[in-house]
Structures are given as C-alpha cells and as structure tokens.
Amino acid sequence: MTTELSGTGVTPRAGIGRVVWYRGTTDLEDPPDPATVDPDEELAAFESAQEAAHEELERERERTSERLGEDEAEIFDAHRAFLDDPEIVGGIETAIENGLPAPHAIRRAFTDPIARFENLDGPMAERADDLRDVRDRLLRLVTDGDRMDLGDLPDGSVLVAERLTPSDTAQLDADAIAGFATIFGGRTSHAAIFARSLAIPAVVGVGEELAQVGDGRELVVDGERGTVVIDPDDEARNRVSVAETPIVADHVSTADGDEIEVAANVGTLAELDVAAEQGADGIGLFRTEFLFLDREAPPDEEEQYEAYTAALSAFPDERVVVRTLDIGGDKPIAYLDTPDEANPFLGERGIRRSLGPDSDLFETQLRALLRAAADHEDSDGSLAVMFPLVASVEELDAALSRVESVAEELAEEGTTHAVPELGVMIETPGSVFMAEALAERVSFLSIGTNDLTQYVMAASRENERISDLHDPRYPAVLRAIRRTVRAGHDGDAWVGMCGEMAGDPDLTDLLVGLGLDELSMSAITVPDVKANVPEIDTDDAAERSDRILAAETREEVVRLLSVEDAE
Template sequence: MVTLELSGVGATPRAGIGTVVWHRGTTDLPEPPDPKTVDVDEQLAAFEAARERAREQLADERERARERVGDDEAEIFDAHRAFVDDPEITGGVEAAIENGLPAPHAVRQAFEDPIARLEGLEGSTAERADDLRDVRDRLLRILTGGDRTDLGDLPEGSILLAERLAPSDTARLDPDAVAGFATVFGGRTSHAAIFARSLGIPAVVGVGDELAQVGEGREVLVDGDDGVVVVDPDDAARERLGGAATAVTRDRVATTDGRAVEVAANVGTLAELDGAVEQGADGIGLFRTEFLFLDRDSPPDEDEQYDAYVEAASAFPGDRVVVRTLDVGGDKPIPYVDAPGETNPFLGERGIRRSLGPDADLFETQLRALLRAAAAVDELSVMFPLVARVEELDAALSRVEAVAEELADEGVDRAIPELGVMIETPGSAFVAEELAARAEFLSIGTNDLAQYVMAASRENARVADLHDPLHPPVLRAIRRTVEAGHEGDAWVGMCGEMAGDPDLTELLVGLGLDELSMSAVTVPDVKARVAECDAENARELAERALSATTRDEVLSILEE
C-alpha cells in the first residue's frame, strides 16, 4: 500500500500512530414544515429551555476542563455561555421562529451570518467561528434530542479525524486512549490546538480537504512536531517520524560548555502537577493562583490556600516552585470581586494594582498562607504580577514584612520566601535595576510584555502581527531586563509562551536567561535544545538578533 503524506499545522511537539476514528459533529435537519403549522409560543419555549440546558452543560464542562487543562483554557466556556445569551443571536432565533420556522431551523439560520463574518476575518479571530459552531451544534442537539459522540470513551490507540474539533470536544479526549488527532480546518491558535498542547496529545490541524478522503479504520501517523499526517505509514515513515517525541529527562541540563539553565513548567491547577513531573520539569516557574478563586461564590480561606501551596511545592522536593500572587482584572474577572467595567481593562486596574488597592484583604490572606507554606516546605518562591513602578514593589514588600510580624505575634510558624517581580510592562523593564536591587529574581512574562511594548492587544486579530516577542523592541526589553537583573544579583527567568518554543531556545540562552518556564508538554524539547547549545555561539546569535532593526531581519538571522 502506498504511503500518503499530508501537511498541516503542527499543534503539539509529539507523534502518535493509531487507527482512524471519524468524528462527524453536525446535526442534520429535515426540510422545515409549512410556517402555518408551527406553534410559535411552543417553539419559543423550547428555545428558551434549550438555552437554559446549554448554560448548565457549559458550566459543567468548564469545571471539567479547568480540572484537566487549567483555567486559561477553560475560560473558553465562559465565552460560549456569552454566545448563548448574545442579543444578536437570540434575537435572530426569536425573529425566525415568529416568522414560522421551528426552533432548530431558526437556530441554524441565526448562526449563519455571525459565523460567516468571523470566517471572513484573518488570524485567530477567524478561528473563533469554531466556537460559534460549537454553541450552535449544542443547541441543535438539545432541541432535536440528538446523540453526541462520547469522545471521552474512544478505543485505545485511536487517531481522531474531524472537519473541526470544538473546545468541548477536545477537552473530553483521554490522552491515554487517543494516539493523536487531525482536523481539516483550524490553526495553531485554535482552541483545539491549545487544548491538545495542554493535554499532551499529538495533533495536526488545518490539513485541508484531502484529510476527508482518509477512511475509517486506516492506520495513520500524526506528527505534531513537523505538522505531518502519514496515511498507511511504511517502515521508512515510522523510522523518520516515530522519534518525534523527545525523550524525557528528569536531570537538570546545561549547555555544551557547562552553563546551567533551569527548565520549569507553568501550571494553572493542582491537577497539572503530575503532568509537569512526568515531563521532567525542574520545578514550577509559574504557578497561577487564580484557579483557587474562580468558579465559586466566595474566596478561598487561608487554610485552603495553604494546603494548595504546600501540595504544589511537595510535588517538586528540592526544586523551586514559583507562586504568582493573585492576578485578576483585564480578561480574568472574579464574580465576587467588585471590579467595575473599564474602557480598556488591560490598561486598567489589574495584578498588583488590585492587590495593593481594592483587593488588599484578599492579598493579605494570600500572603499569610504563602508565608506559612514557606515555613513548611523548601524552595517556595513568590512573585508579584504587573509591577510597573518601584513604589509598587516597595509596598508589596512592606505588606510581606507586616504579615510576617502578625504571624509571629500569633505564634504561627512562618518564613519569608524568595521574592520576585514579573516583568510585563515597559515601566518595569526601564526600572529593572531598581527592582533587582530589592527582589531576588525577575520573571519575564513575554505575552503581556509584547502586548504593552508594541501597543497591540492580545485579543485583537487586526494587530496580531505586532504581538510577537521577536520584534526588536521586545527583544531589547528582554536583554535590558536580564542585564539589570544580573547586575543586581537577581536571577532572571521567563514564563511567557516564548520560553516554550524550542526554535527560540538558543536565542534565549544567548540573551542570558537563567530559567525558562513553559507548558509541561514542551519541557523535554527545550531541555534537549539547551543541551545542544554552545553558550558562546548562543551569545553571538543573540547579539546579531539584537542588532536587527525589523522582525523580518530577526527571523532571517534565526533561520540561518
């Protein structure tokens, strides 16, 4: 049998071989009846009941996704709940019903224009059309009583193929059963791709119409590293692609000339700790604490937080675990926190600004739990998010000292952990010397740093090309931060998406980073790249990149 190779967009740096199972997610509807026979009130009631049921399902699926893949990924279900209540869509459905369409047909019609508009855009915004399809299909299944394929119960060794995979589909996949998946449509920033990386499932998206010709039961190899789907792989294909998954090493790594680089994992929930350990992470470089505060009616108390921090640190005995204090605001609201709407929340009250202001009580409770945890475990570190001024760090350090004194007066065991600052704003990069003189480490969050340096919102597809850390201004802000940190005897890490791209590892080593923290699934690849680097050659590469004046020049230098 002739081997067929199809190309797409690699979503996860892993490969898997298995047997094809097709997922057909759409609901077929018969021709609508004569409008005169439609009971309008009955259909309106059915639509309203379907919306309520959809809200319940989405709440349940958000919680499951949060436990499996983390809060950032699970937030997509909040957007889906908003679509269920979107006035444009609900108004369109109700108008169609009043004109004589049954509720299922009205739903299908009302979603057509919004989906088409999103598909007409470019970049990640176009991929949001899949979210609308997911909501549409959910409502149709509820209204028609249609069955849904249980993607959480696929046979072991399955390769799942689909035109599209909705977030609610991907979040249900069992990484132990699914050897990989591939889709006709989709891009690297689609939620299916993001969930695949979080779950560690080999995936290739955007393969195109040729994928639809691959029949059920065929053997397929999915290489999410090179973005290749191989149908009926021969021995040569297996040999060439079967080793795409990098071997896990639990040992720390260094460059060929002996410079050690810590390779840690970003985690958003306690459920992600095991995956980080399995991938050989050197501890946790970013432990997002927002998950403790979400999906509840009141904040977690001191003891609940203490238990969570101790559990996280205990998963990595002898390794550093860096906990970020509560970072809400912007795109991460908490329902029980009084946060009035802002014209531009990313430039408003978020991160340390809230902790030192309206959320001071929450901050104090969190600090009490962290200082108690620091006395109970080794190597616990704490960092403050979105610092832009020296005064903010000074105020945060003063709060730590005050809390330590309060605990001492109460006779409670406590310790002041290693304290650091996230570098996410141009302001913090410009005063990095002063911050490093006060803190023990700096951690660069490249997602927000690129957003603020380039004045390009992460949520705006029209300026997506500006949201890239390889633009010279962002690279120079990173270099400035590293140099300032080292001059102040602070170690400097990076916990943004840039840190997890193996193609950029040599550049980051050359820029002088001491630690890189990323999604756990990319830890083995980055460790392998560090071990292949010569630090001196990496420094020369970084100097050339820093001398470039455009992003294209930087890319050319890296490609060479």
Template sequence: MPEQRLSGVGVTPLSGVGTVVWYAPDAELDEPPAPESVDADAERERFEAARDEAREEIRAERERTAERVGEAEAEVFDAHIQFLEDPQITEGVETAIDEGLSAEHAVTRTFDRFVEQFAEMEGRMAERADDLRDVRDRLVRVLVGGDRVDLSALPEGSVVLAERLTPSDTAQLDPERVAGFATVTGGRTSHAAIFARSLALPAVVGIGDALNDVADGADVVVDGTEGTLVVDPDDETREAAAGGEDVEIRADPVATADGTPIEVAANVGTEADVGPAADRGADGIGLYRTEFLFLDRTSPPDEDEQYTAYREALEAFPEGRVVVRTLDIGGDKPVGYLDLPDEENPFLGERGIRRSLGPDADLFETQLRALLRAAGDDAGGDLSVMLPLVTTVEEVREAREVLESVAADLDAEGEEYALPEFGVMIETPAVAFLAADLVEYVEFFSIGTNDLAQYVMAAERGNDRVADLGDYRQPAVLRAIRMTVEATEGTDVWVGMCGEMAGDPDLTELLVGLGLDELSMSAVTVPQVKKAVTETTLADARDLAERALAASTKDQVKDVLTETTQ
C-alpha cells in the same frame, strides 16, 4: 503512493503515527414540519426538558474534565451552561417555536445566528463560536434522541480528523488510544489546541480544506512540531515520528554542553497540573497561576485552603522552586463575586497588581498570609512570590511593604512563616524600562512573553488580524527581553521566562544566549526543552542572540534562527 504533506499550525511538540478516523458529528435535520402542525406548548416543554438534560451532561463533563485534564480547561463548560441560560438565546428559541418551528429547528436557527456573529469576530471572541456550536449540537442531539459518538472508545492508534473539535469532543480523547488529531479550522489558542497541550496529544490545527481529501482509514503522521500532517508516510518518516515521541524525560536539572545550568520548570494552573509537571521532569514550578483557585466558585478561597494548595505544590518539588504569581484578575479573567468594572479595554484597565493594591487589598493580604505560612513550612521546596502587571516602582515598593506588614502580623500571632523570594513579572514595556531601578527591591524577574509581546507591539494577543505583529520573534520584543537581562548584570537577581516563548525548543538556544537563567512552560514541552539545553553551548548561544538582536525585522530574526537549525 508518494507521501503527501499538509501544513497547518502545530500546537504540541509531539508526533504520532496512526490510522485516520473521520469525526463528523453534525447530523442533518429533516425538513421542518408545517407550522400549523406544530404544538407550540409541547415544543417549549421539549426544549425545557432538553435544556435540563444538557445542563446535567455539561456539569458531569465539567467534573470529569477537571479531574482528568485540569480545572483551567474545565472552566470552558461554565460558559456552556451560561449559554444554556442566556435570555437572548432562550427567548430566540421560544420566538421561533411560536412562529411554527419544532424545538430542534428553533434551536438550530437561534444558535446559528449567534454562531455567525461570533465567527465574524477575531481572537478569543471567535472561539466562542465553537462553544455555541457545542451547546447547539448537544441540544439538538438530545431533542432528536441521537446517540453521542464515544470518542473515548476509539481503536488504539486512531488519528482523529475533523472540521473542528469542540471542547466536549476534545475532552473525550484518550491519549492511550488516540495517536493525535488534525482539524480543518483552529489556531494555537483554540480550545482544541489548549486541550491537546494538556493531554500531551500530537495535534495540527488550521490545515484548511485540503484536509477533507484525506480518506478515512488512511495511514498518517501527525507532526505537531513541524505543523504537518503526512499522508501515506514512507518508512523513514514513520521512524522519525516514532523516534521524535520518545524524548528522554530527565528528572535531574540540566546544563548546557559547556556547563551553564538552566532551570527548566512548568507552568501550572491548579493542583491537578502539579503531578503531570513533575512526571514530565520539571525542576519546579515557574508560574503558579493562583487565579484558578478563585474561579468557578461563589466566594474566594480562605487562607487555609490557599495554604494547603501552595503546600502541596512545594511537596511535589522538595528540591525545587515554586514561583507563585499573586492574584491576576481582570482583563480576560472575570470573577463573578468581585466588583469588576465594565471597561472598554480591560487589558489596559484595572487588573493584576492594580487590583491587589486597590479594591482587592484584603484578598491580597489573605493570599500573602497563606504564602508566607507555606514558605515557612518544612514541606520542602523553595517558595517564590511574584507580582503581575507591574508598571511602576511605587507598586513594587508598596507590595513589598504589604508583604512585610503581613510578616509582622504573623510574627505577632506566633505563626510559623518565612519570607519568600520576591519578584515581578516583566510583561509591560514600562517595567522593562524600569528593570534597572527595580533590582534593589526584588530577587528575580520572570518575563511573561505573551503579554509582553502584546503590549510592546500594541497587538491584542487573541486577535488573529494582528497575530503577526504580536509574534515574540519581533525585534522589539527580543530587545525588551535583553534590556531586562542587562539590568540584572552585576547583581544577584536572576531572570526567568514563563511565557509561551519559553516552551518552544527551537528558541531555547536563543533564550540561553539572551541570558535567561530559567525557562518555564507547559509541562508537555519540558523534555524537549531540557534536551535542547544540553545540546547548546553558551558561546554559540550568545553569538546567535547577538545576530538576532541586530536584526531590524521579524523576517530577519527568522532567517537568523533558520540558519542556526540548518
């Protein structure tokens, strides 16, 4: 039988070969009982007992996920507990019970109404539908006494196919047993995609209904680089997939084929992410998202707790650089114990450095104290500090003054400290335009392409309706990157990139040609990007960049990139 290729969205640059195992967790409920036969008090008690059991399950699952996958990924389960306790949901279930439905049918009816509402939205709000389905299915399973499918115990070499995978489904997958997964629905920002990258699992999402025609037990290749699922692959495809997985992990720094060094670092969110980054050959940490130290708690971490976290990151990279982003709260990252405003458009509101120089000034000073102490420690590694969401020169000057004031306080107290490298993230058009004015205040820039594309193109990064506009291959985004690099020419300021664009090995040559000195990404893609760097020559890279910069449409940029890879 000739091989068949199904296209979707590849979410990890990995390939896997295995045997299909279909996962269909939704169980059919029996017809609801006659309303007059329902004991409403008893059904409410059953619902409350199921909520208690589900809550304990979720807490245990959160703990396992934080330990095995990462704290950032585990936070999705906090939302699940919130759904369990949401008054609108609980009141909806109780009302349905009073109308004569059993607890399981009341749960299904109530949750389905909210699932439908969220599914009609776009971007991150649409992803909440999967969270609601997850909580609904858990409650129904508890109520009917069903057994949960143990995805952690699948046969070795399994490729999981499903309509969708919820967070609790994906968190169970064991990379030692599972060769990959593919789903009918989903996108690059779905929970399944995020977990796949954290677990280093080959995955393709959003294939569509054609996936339903793939038989259980079929042989397949999951190609997360090309975004394809190959059914009944021939020997050549199998060998290519197996070879594609075996990318050499290079512990040492790399350079282009003609000797230009390029630092390849990893983005991390918690201490649990640091070890895997080192294991994948990262030269250091190019983005330490410190906001994850502040989430899922009732009060902020104190100075010593933060100092310990930063010191551990430095110890993991004794010869490397650790770039720490100061607290980036606001936008889509709320913190319960902070007085965050209810804003109509939080991405354009009070977030990042705006809060650190305003209502969170005390937190900012405490964080800087911890960072300067860690920088002065002999743990190894070089510490760098960068500011998020900068838009004015005044913000940078004021933040630098706070840094110097904190240093003076530590000096007066007799504390050991050192002044770290100081830089800013380039993620707004304003700061890209001002880059030439900022070089006298900073030692480096780090381009955050996720937000930069969002703000340059006025296209919310989580909104699928404008995803094409928010693509970082848009000419305007490429020119903003080049503008930033040009501002540093003739200075000692280096330029890195820590957005998703940096982790795409197909774009490595372009980024080298644009003048990037450092690329930082999800740890899973570090080996592929290092390999791409060594296969690049500076002359060819610069030629590619010039041709891409001359393009006036995204399609023209894509054509330039395609010509290079052919």
C-alpha cells in the same frame, strides 16, 4: 500519493494513525405540516432533553475536573447557563407554539446566537463552538440519537472532524489517541486548550480539503509544523519517529557545567501532574488568576492555601514560583469592578490592581501564600512569589511593604507563616530600565516575553493586523532581555524567563548565551529544551548571542539564528 495540508498546530507533538471520522451534528429532515404537531408533546420532549442535558453536563464537569482541573471543567458551567438562557429557551418555546417539532425548534433558536459569536473577533468567536455543543447535545437527546464514545477509540486512531466541541475533546483518551485534526477551529478554541492540557498532537483549521480524507486512511498530525500528511511517505513517518524527545527527570547542565533550571508554566492544578511527567524542574509560573476566573465570587484564603500547598506537594524537592493575581487587559473577572478602558493593556492591570481596587484580594492571597511557604520550610523545595506588570520601584516597594504587613498580622494572630522568596516579572520597558534597582530589593527577576514584546514593540497581542511585530526575535526585545539579565545579576538576583520564547527549542542556545539561569515553559516543550541544554557550551553560546544582538533587523536575527543552528 502523499498529500500535505496546512492548518494551525496547537501542540508541539506529532502522531500517526488511521482516520476515524466523527460527525457530531444530528441531521434533520424537513419539518412536517404544523397542523400535525402537538405543541404540548413537543414542549415536554424539549424539557425532558433539557433536564437530561443538565445531568450529562454535571457528569462531564466532574470527570473533566478530575482529569484536567477545575478551570477547564468550568466551561461546562457556561454550557449549563446556555441551556437555561432566556433568549434561547424562549425561542424554542415560541417555535414549538408556532408548529415546529422540538428538534427543528432547537436548531432554529440556536442559529442567531451562534452567528453573533461567529461575527466577533479573537477568542470570543470560539464561543460559537460552545453554543454548537449545547445545541447538538439537545438535538441528540430529543431525537434519542446515539453518541459516539470518543473515549473508546481504537488505539492509534487519528480523530478527524468538522470541529470538536469541549465535551467531545474532554472524552479523549490521551494514552490511546494518536492525534486529531479539524476542518474549522482556532488556537484559542476549547478543543485546542484541552489538546494542550492532554498533550495530544492536534492541528485545527485545516480547511475543507480535510473532508476528502476517508475513514481508515493513514494520517500524520504534526502539531509542531501545523500540518497533516495524508498517506505519509517515509520522510513524513520519520518526522513522527523523531518527534518524541526522551523525558529527562534530572536537572540538566551545559557542556561546561552550568546548570539551567528548566521549569513549567501551569494554570491549573491538573497541569501539575503533566509538568512532573514531562520532567519539569519545578514550576516557573503558576498563573493564580485561573483560580479566580469563571466563578461568581473569589476563592477564599483557605481554598487558595490548599491550591498552593498542592503545587508544593507536587514538587516537594523543587521551587514553585507563584505569580500574584494578574487580571485586566485580556483577563477581566466578572465579579470585580473592572473599568471599561480604551486600551486595557495599558491600563489598570496586574500589580496596579493589587495595590489599588483589589487590595483586599491581594492581602488574602498573600496570607495564603505566606502560610503555604511555612509548610515546606523543612523540605528541599521552596515557594517563591512574583509580582506582575511592575513598571516602577515605587510599585515594588509598595508590594514588599504589603508582604511585610501581612507577615506582621499573621505573627500577631499566632498563625504559622514564612516569607517566601520574592521576585518581579519584567514585562514593561520601565522595569527593564530599572531592573538593577528592582533586583537589589528581591531574589529574582522573571522575564515575561509575551507582554515584554507587546510593550517594547507597541504591538497589541490581540491585534492580528500587526501580529508580525509580536516576535521576540526583534533586536529591541533581545536587547531588553540582555539588559535585564545583566542588571539582575549585578543586583545579585537570579534571572529566569517564563514567556513563550523560553519554550522554543530553536532559541535555547541564544537564551543560555544571554545568561538566563532558568527557563519556564509549557510542560510539553520541557523535554525538547532539556535535550538541547547539555549540547551547549556557555562561552560559545555567549559569543553567538553577541553576534545576534549586534543585528539591527529581525530578518538579520532570523538569518543569524539559522546560521548558528547550521554550525
């Protein structure tokens, strides 16, 4: 009989296959009498396992960097740090001195650190999985346990586990596996992040009922709906068969001939290939802060230049929009002197830091960007640069002045450069109200709906207690979007959107009706949005958007969207 279980979908993809269970934790029997334990022998066994773990992590880091990019690979740097953490190593050594064999000492030393992370809120709780990954690796090595090769699963397998660690997920072959489902885990876990990067159907946090699904059972993993279906019936099978939208490499236009650029958001160089494979019309948001995270010092000008030219080379005939460094809020950087603010989302972040304490970093980044822009002047593609979290005309004027001064410095040095197309991210109410004045100074505006919704609705993205308010379908947010589009066009700028809203296929008609020229999203949603655009008549969509924007409540907006979809 068909059974459906709910969890958290992490990729808008569905797959069907046969269950392969993965149980990564090494089981231990009760420890022996301490009098029978040789501490020197057990300490040597631990140190040997620790050394072998370092070697494994280095190999996995290199492999992950090649497949997914440097940012994803750097999680293994954190694992190596856990291997040498004085608290953990000291706990293992003390337990061994007190008569525990190395495996039991390892398990005991990791217990409290894992529990501390589990008691934290939000993404930090997911770091407990990193500690489990290091613990289980040490246990396997110290006990000479076998490791299941997750990169060699039978084609069409659905991997099911209690939880998957980063090193587990990094092994998966995206071309072979039909999907995975876990009992525990959240949307911000590294397993979920890897699944999105690899475009693998995945549902996490399904719960203990998933443990009753045995090896070989047929299972549907629906990352769009956030469900797994055991022994699927024809209806569940059909949902999988229609889930794969054909990839369209060419640009798409509405039924009446208005071209809508459908681009991709990326945070790593590895995601460029995925974006190209999904038919993206260039890059609408290159999050450069990922070049700066999880390292001991910022990237220098040459490293940044190479990253930006790599992005341009991946899309030689398209536009690549690079966002300047956007840190602060939920993206602190350890080697920078970031303040401990009561409300960091309303504090020193984005362009505020670039014009203030991080001005040297900003100048280095601009130098690299202007050099990269010159390298592609003769191609059909182009580089564009946009400034994050602008709230006033004064901030934009200061940023534009900085670009001008950097260009002058490069000219004086005789360094080849070009000033790219410049734009502003619209994320604050201040930028919405000043959108026309901003547009008169730049070539484009790009609406970041994640932050715009947060600031319009006064609802922190990190506060789960008010998560209902973080919905761009609230009338206030929709009206802010329309105001921005009209003001941008009045100021002779094109207007795009790079927030999660842009990648929702159910909202494509509304966004076209609001007048957006470009939509940029996670690469795996590009085919679905591209498939919708040719079915839309621009004038009809504009009339429908007028009716929706007249609504006064989110519930009415949702109802009207459903009515329009049914027509």
